[in-house]
Amino acid sequence: MNLKFSYCLMIAGAMLVIPACKKDPVVEKHKQTTVSSSENDSGKKDEQPSSSPDEAAVLTRIEVVTPPVRTTYLLRSTDPVSLDGLVVEGIYSNGERKKLEVTAENLSGFSTEKAVEQLPVTISLKEKQASFMVKIIDYVIVDGVLTEVLEKQGETYRVPAEAKVISPTAFARSTFDKIILSEGVEEIPADAFTGNPIKEIVFPKSLKTLGEYCFYGCRNLSRIDLSATQVQIIPKRAFSEVGAEEIKLPATLREISSQAFLHTDRLHSMTFPENLKMIGVEAFRESGVESITLSNNLDLVEERAFYLCQNLREVRSHGNNTQVTEGVMGDGVFQYCPKLSVVEFPESLESLGETLFSGVVNLESVTLGKNLKKMAFNALGNSTVKLLTVKTATPPSLQTYSLPQQVGHVLVPKGALQIYNQSVGNASLRSSWGILIEKTEEL
Numbered sequence: 406m407n408l409k410f411s412y413c414l415m416i417a418g419a420m421l422v423i424p425a426c427k428k429d430p431v432v433e434k435h436k437q438t439t440v441s442s443s444e445n446d447s448g449k450k451d452e453q454p455s456s457s458p459d460e461a462a463v464l465t466r467i468e469v470v471t472p473p474v475r476t477t478y479l480l481r482s483t484d485p486v487s488l489d490g491l492v493v494e495g496i497y498s499n500g501e502r503k504k505l506e507v508t509a510e511n512l513s514g515f516s517t518e519k520a521v522e523q524l525p526v527t528i529s530l531k532e533k534q535a536s537f538m539v540k541i542i543d544y545v546i547v548d549g550v551l552t553e554v555l556e557k558q559g560e561t562y563r564v565p566a567e568a569k570v571i572s573p574t575a576f577a578r579s580t581f582d583k584i585i586l587s588e589g590v591e592e593i594p595a596d597a598f599t600g601n602p603i604k605e606i607v608f609p610k611s612l613k614t615l616g617e618y619c620f621y622g623c624r625n626l627s628r629i630d631l632s633a634t635q636v637q638i639i640p641k642r643a644f645s646e647v648g649a650e651e652i653k654l655p656a657t658l659r660e661i662s663s664q665a666f667l668h669t670d671r672l673h674s675m676t677f678p679e680n681l682k683m684i685g686v687e688a689f690r691e692s693g694v695e696s697i698t699l700s701n702n703l704d705l706v707e708e709r710a711f712y713l714c715q716n717l718r719e720v721r722s723h724g725n726n727t728q729v730t731e732g733v734m735g736d737g738v739f740q741y742c743p744k745l746s747v748v749e750f751p752e753s754l755e756s757l758g759e760t761l762f763s764g765v766v767n768l769e770s771v772t773l774g775k776n777l778k779k780m781a782f783n784a785l786g787n788s789t790v791k792l793l794t795v796k797t798a799t800p801p802s803l804q805t806y807s808l809p810q811q812v813g814h815v816l817v818p819k820g821a822l823q824i825y826n827q828s829v830g831n832a833s834l835r836s837s838w839g840i841l842i843e844k845t846e847e848l
Contacts, residue, residue: 462497679724
């Protein structure tokens, strides 16, 4: 029997209010030391060395997630490249993605010295590279209006597709050989190319409106082709004093305004579209045109439209006269065209103005349309005509000197000769058909 244990019980049995056994301080300290040492040993066995994922993973590449908000810069601009909105992420070997900080020192390749549609700007971080694109432009467009072209010279310039209108300031002081107006351009306003040394311009299908004086004085412009456009009106002096040898007009054209082609001294020929209704005052004055073809649907040819066209030799007409018209040719339309020998008036004309042929002495043939009803004072006077063809079955009314001074031969419609004989009026009037009846026969 353990005596120590027994003693304690006895003590406990004799004195119940005293603790059963007092702990030995030495023993307890030994126990605590042993337990603590045991726990530490156990912890060392379970604990593993810790390491950060960032330290373990390797950066494999960088990627531009979002390009900067601003990606367009003006030619020769001093603005630094903007990083606003730029988001670049690093991709690590463990698949983790992390946003990286980019500063201007990390960039290369940015330059505004040359206009370019796509210029790569390179980002270099931790020996990895990525890039985003910027655009260097040489123009300023505000609300669809091309207001300035920063480049001033070169062989060819193509207007950007965003432009709808070409401002008069856009090509001021520029010296391009050729300008291409991209599809989308709808308007060339007044004075847009006045005096410009341009040699060639390409007009788009989208073009609808021209302004006054828009190509005034473009002496190097050798060819004008508007045939594909939607232009309806060529306004005042739009192509005055241009050097064009050839001009093509659109089918949509309805009006040529006053002096639109004034002093186009290198121009050779013109064919007017069938829908053309009006040719304005002095529209082709002093033009070099040699032949013209007028529409049979003309409503109005105003005064001196072809005045002083010294190379003009013939005037023809074309197209079907599709509607009832009261077409009018104003006064002096062909005055001082000394080489003019053949004139065929449009079928739509009902009235011929005064003194159409002053200074025209070499007329070989004149044809009056079937709808002609009246001829003004001296309409065909001051001219000699070898052959006069009158298509109207009813003789038009005449004023003094309406008919040519001398006529070699007159042709009238079949079955109309008797009516013309009956129309002989006052024999003393030189404008009377009477002086021509003896030279008249039916077609």
